[in-house]
Amino acid sequence: MKVMDFGSIMDDSFLQSLKVYGFILTIEFGSSIEVRLLHPETVFTIAVGIVIGIVDAVPMLVKKMDEADCLSAFIQYVVATFIIFNTTLPQLNVSYVFVGPIVSFLMALPIVIIVGKKEKKAVPIILANAIVLGFAISVIKHLSAPLFM
16 A cells, blocks of 8 residues: 655645545645545434345235335435435424424335325335334434534
8 A cells, every 4th residue: 555645745734634524525734634435414314224224014915015116215214314314304493303204204205106196005004114213213303413513
């Protein structure tokens, strides 16, 4: 591994450090160079999304449902978690606890329309899952907030 000498490229008085928090890059000139691929909060959000996605997809796999449907449900909740963790709803003046269920419910509506044509019994299950898992995501978001302050 080749180490670059930034002293010859840039004077320390010109730029001591450049930090872009929450994005992709952190560079510190001077004594150290650090490149961070993802912010810790983003990694945590993705991890929570994976867990919630597994919670939703495993029962579907156990029932021997189509793998594409299971993958779709998994991805739905990974994305929903990311959106819920980065969303507030001040326009609706709702508590943080209701953000998850509202967003998750709204994200489930297109799926319900598609699935409802073939399996009407699945509609209430999908909507109930959306509300319960959305609530769980909101609670996890609230409880984990002090970790990233």
